[in-house]
Amino acid sequence: MKNLGKVDVIVTGMxxxxxxxxxxxxxxxxxxxxxxxISDCIRYPELSFLSAAAELKEFDFHQALLPYSHLPSPLLxxxxxxxxxxxxxxxxxxxxxxxxxVDAHLHERTKDNRRIGLVIAGQNTTQAYHYDLQxxxxxxxxxxxxxxxxxxMDTHHVGxxxxxxxxxxxxxxxxxxxxxxxxxxxxxxxxxxxxxVDICLVVGALADLSPLEIQGFYNIGALSGLSPFHKExxxxxxxxxxxxxxxxxxQGSGCIILESRDxxxxxxxxxxxxxxxxxxxxxxxxxxxxxxxxxxAMAEALKNASLLPKDIRYINAHGSSSPIGDKxxxxxxxxxxxxxxxxxWINSTKSLIGHCLWSAGILEAIATLLQxxxxxxxxxxxxxxxxxxxxRFVGQQRETVTIDAAMSNSFGFGGINSSIIFTQPSTDFxxxxxxxxxxxxxxxxxx
Amino acid sequence: MVDPYIMSVLKGALVEIFPEYSTREIxxxxxxxxxxxxxxxxxxxxxxxxxxxxxxxxxxxxxxxxNINDLVNIFHHYYEALKK
Numbered sequence: 211m212k213n214l215g216k217v218d219v220i221v222t223g224m225x226x227x228x229x230x231x232x233x234x235x236x237x238x239x240x241x242x243x244x245x246x247x248i249s250d251c252i253r254y255p256e257l258s259f260l261s262a263a264a265e266l267k268e269f270d271f272h273q274a275l276l277p278y279s280h281l282p283s284p285l286l287x288x289x290x291x292x293x294x295x296x297x298x299x300x301x302x303x304x305x306x307x308x309x310x311x312v313d314a315h316l317h318e319r320t321k322d323n324r325r326i327g328l329v330i331a332g333q334n335t336t337q338a339y340h341y342d343l344q345x346x347x348x349x350x351x352x353x354x355x356x357x358x359x360x361x362x363m364d365t366h367h368v369g370x371x372x373x374x375x376x377x378x379x380x381x382x383x384x385x386x387x388x389x390x391x392x393x394x395x396x397x398x399x400x401x402x403x404x405x406x407v408d409i410c411l412v413v414g415a416l417a418d419l420s421p422l423e424i425q426g427f428y429n430i431g432a433l434s435g436l437s438p439f440h441k442e443x444x445x446x447x448x449x450x451x452x453x454x455x456x457x458x459x460x461q462g463s464g465c466i467i468l469e470s471r472d473x474x475x476x477x478x479x480x481x482x483x484x485x486x487x488x489x490x491x492x493x494x495x496x497x498x499x500x501x502x503x504x505x506x507a508m509a510e511a512l513k514n515a516s517l518l519p520k521d522i523r524y525i526n527a528h529g530s531s532s533p534i535g536d537k538x539x540x541x542x543x544x545x546x547x548x549x550x551x552x553x554x555w556i557n558s559t560k561s562l563i564g565h566c567l568w569s570a571g572i573l574e575a576i577a578t579l580l581q582x583x584x585x586x587x588x589x590x591x592x593x594x595x596x597x598x599x600x601x602r603f604v605g606q607q608r609e610t611v612t613i614d615a616a617m618s619n620s621f622g623f624g625g626i627n628s629s630i631i632f633t634q635p636s637t638d639f640x641x642x643x644x645x646x647x648x649x650x651x652x653x654x655x656x657x
Numbered sequence: 658m659v660d661p662y663i664m665s666v667l668k669g670a671l672v673e674i675f676p677e678y679s680t681r682e683i684x685x686x687x688x689x690x691x692x693x694x695x696x697x698x699x700x701x702x703x704x705x706x707x708x709x710x711x712x713x714x715x716x717x718x719x720x721x722x723x724n725i726n727d728l729v730n731i732f733h734h735y736y737e738a739l740k741k
Binding site for chain 1: 674676697700701704705707708713
């Protein structure tokens with residue numbers, strides 16, 4: 211994929227909610243502190259093998275909107291009306307999209323709504339909604355709410371967000387299994403490069419799994435179940451550690467707003483540039499990862515960004531804590547980066563927020579951009595015995611690092627490989643005053 | 658004269674969809690449309706009421722209803738029949 215016309219695609223707004231809390235500022239503080247959002251699973255205590263999950267803590271839609279009470283009431287009423295009785299995944303998307311929208315000052319800027327696009331990352335976003343409804347309705351399907359016909363589809367995210375924010379450009383959902391977030395970012399990026407939109411909201415849908423999916427992931431051997439640490443939830447997720455035993459389910463949603471720098475009419479701060487990306491298939495329906503496919507995705511992403519392996523200072527790995535997944539990714543990275551391997555910091559945000567599945571790619575891109583902005587790399591929790599000594603994994607304390615270019619990987623079942631490159635806003639434009647680096651509000655309490 | 662029990666169930670369903678009406682008196686001559694309910698809201702309110710009254714009626718039964726009074730009467734008719 212060529213980067214058509216060298217248009218700079220910048221990130222102007224971000225929003226997040228996950229097991230570490232709500233909001234970008236909270237997320238940033240938690241990354242700095244290396245906080246673990248994983249604990250006992252509250253939602254499904256009946257699944258005895260399920261030792262841990264990274265669930266949203268005490269989420270309440272009304273409460274989550276309180277910080278935005280100062281916004282115009284038509285916008286707030288629209289959000290309340292459509293979100294109040296909607297599935298959790300829709301509520302989370304509304305919250306993060308609102309945060310990113312305000313972050314990018316879109317509530318104040320003049321814009322052409324037909325030049326704003328919307329890409330939702332995720333598939334099967336209503337599993338728990340469906341499962342709970344079946345249980346409560348049993349034989350009384352007659353009483354099924356008419357809104358089910360709208361809400362059961364993943365595209366309800368598209369309808370809801372486009373209504374609330376009056377988005378009239380292109381909008382759709384994309385599926386990429388665990389790589390959905392990156393796949394969505396890549397599609398948003400292409401919409402801008404192809405001059406179809408100037409602004410694109412990319413939203414990662416919260417994976418609200420039912421007991422079926424969790425049992426399924428466990429039965430296929432992907433979900434960490436009865437590990438040696440099963441009585442200590444915070445120790446179960448161990449990306450790249452000798453005792454890794456599978457992923458931990460995470461609930462989370464994230465929104466990234468991409469914009470064409472050339473189309474900006476006013477000075478808007480940016481978190482960084484989405485400089486390049488690539489995705490490919492391994493030609494398999496299984497959950498088995500492929501070293502060549504992963505390597506190829508990373509190599510093509512670098513080429514698309516017009517960068518070389520030596521330019522990368524940091525990789526936000528897929529790092530799901532799957533034994534075969536971690537091993538394959540390490541081999542692919544070593545093979546590609548060769549002698550530069552020792553100069554590249556590697557971590558996995560999954561040890562802090564769990565595997566957020568459909569929104570993993572979005573939340574991990576956000577974590578990448580926050581680390582680039584704040585000049586640090588967060589710890590790899592539980593990395594007691596790294597599976598590879600040549601790789602420069604971040605230890606259990608954060609490190610201070612200046613990152614000019616970073617890579618974020620996501621690999622999904624069905625042989626879906628993806629890699630995205632982010633770079634700092636270029637110094638040329640900083641001089642012209644057009645784009646300034648984004649400051650991140652620090653938490654008031656010390657971490 | 659509307660059946661007060663049915664009226665209260667219907668109002669409960671209305672408030673489920675429009676919490677802002679919880680403290681407001683609803684008159685039988687008003688229509689759900691007047692109160693801001695679109696077609697999906699109206700179907701939802703009717704189905705919620707049916708569920709609470711344990712009635713299974715086709716939505717078509719309510720097609721001719723012009724206001725809340727009409728809706729309550731239709732429900733009342735079938736609810737009474739059920740009790741016999």
